[in-house]
Amino acid sequence: MTRPYRVGVIGSTGRGGYGHRLDDCWLAEPRTEIVAVAxxxxxxxxxxxKRLGVDRGYTDYRxxxxxxxxxxxxxxxxxxxxxxxxxLAAAERGIHIYMEKPFCPSLDQADEIVAAxxxxxxxxxxxxxxxxxxxxxTIKKLIADGAIGEVLEYRGRGKEDHRGGGEDLWVLGTHVMDMIRAIGGHPQWCFAIVSEEGDPVTAKNVVDGNEGLGPLAGDAIQAMYGMPxxxxxxxxxxRKAGGNPSRYGLQIVGSKGIxxxxxxxxxxxKYLGDPSWSPGRSGAEWQNVSSAGIGEEEPLTDPLYRSRHGLAIRDLLAxxxxxxxxxxxxxxxxxATEMIVAVFESQRRGRPVDLPLKNRKHPLSMLG
Structure with missing residues (x-):
């Protein structure tokens, strides 16, 4: 494409705003120009x-x-x-989309977007x-080369602040679920327990979630997934169990290290070459991992790699x-959305559920 890609920005001040700066990130990409904002x-x-330097502004994104x-x-x-x-307003016209996470609040909505x-x-x-x-x-190559031995577990946690439980699962868990899938593929089953003050959630615990999340429940979640x-x-x-520093992120635990x-x-x-998984026992030390490998200096210094959205935008254009x-x-x-929804479906059914889920409706709207 010889001319710049024309970008229309949709925000909603007071209802999620412009997310993690999905608006002005386009200004740093020379092959795009923002033509309007809604x-x-x-x-x-x-x-x-004013912030984006555009003349065309709309109160109706359509x-x-x-x-x-x-x-x-x-x-x-x-x-x-x-x-x-x-x-749907964009996709039905063949317009490409860059979207803030989470994707959408239910699988039936996800299916609609994908179909469009x-x-x-x-x-x-x-x-x-x-x-x-x-x-x-880099991580996938280290695993393939045997740096941590046989992969045994993926361990993910949210930020566990005031949003801990169901909201944390949606808002931060979407990142963790995507990390798991990026490295290990899509799970085959899920078994989860969603609780409120120590008791399994029921219909009486379901509330209208913050940030337009729809039905939400639980101040604690424990979920497990069977990987391919x-x-x-x-x-x-x-909820309110987070540490400082945070435990938010993902560990891939293998027979020879983490x-x-x-x-x-x-x-x-970070890499820990320790089959005991315990530096207190082994004396092993955590090592930094760059894109070049364990203990190597990071060769990627272009500001693009520090930009939250730069790599995603470049890949979308490609x-x-x-x-x-x-x-x-x-x-x-x-x-990633299915992994989240599977937690609530497993809780609803009281047993492990196979993926992909047969039920595409929101499980919390179906609790008896």
Missing amino acids: DDNKAGLAHAT KMIEETNPDIVAICPRWVDQHRDMA CQQTHAKLAIAHPTRYSPKIA DGSTAYFATH LELLEGPLPPV AIEEEREPIGGMEEARG
Whole structure:
């Protein structure tokens, strides 16, 4: 494409705003230009047009899409209750999408978005920055080369702050689930316990979640997943149980050691070459891992690798031009969402559930 990609930005001040700066990230990409912004809050819209340096502002995103016909729409709000409608408005016109996480609040909505994108060949990328990190390939190579031996477990945790439990699972767990899938593939089953003050949740515990999450329950979650290689993945979150430093992130535990991965486009990665998993026993020390390997200096110094969205945007543009799916595309977004929803489906049914889930409705709306 010789001309710049024309980007329409959708925000919603007071209802998720512009997420983790999904609006001004396009200014750093020379092959894109922001042509319009939509925000249903007039004050927020005025601020956004000035901040982004655009003349065309709309209070109705549908009108923006119709009148400007951008190549790409950035769906920025953190709140997910409008994600489906915003995505469908773009996808049905064949407009490509970059969307804030979480993807959407239920699998039936995820299915609608995927179907619409497939129908018009619109590309959709989700803002899971770790998925695009070159360190993912480094970790997979270290595992393949036997650095941690046989993979036994994936251990993920949320931030476990005031959002601990169901909200943490959605808001931060989506990153962890995507990390698990990026390295280990999609799970085959899930078994989970969702509790509130120590008791299994029931219909009386279901509330309308913050940030447009829809039905939500639980101040503690313990979930396990059967991985394709026979290992087990775990995710847990407990309200107000977070540490300082945080435990948020993912550990891949093997028979010979551990790899630890945090979130980001070039995130901290640590390696412990210790089959006991206990430096207190072995005297082993954690080592830094760069994109070049264990103990190596990081060769990637371009500011692009420090930008939360830069790698994702570059990959989306390449996916459009190469007619392929983005690295963090719609199926990856749906897969992370399915891992989250499976937690509540397992709780509803009181047993392990196979993936993909047969039930596409929100399990918490079906509790008796």
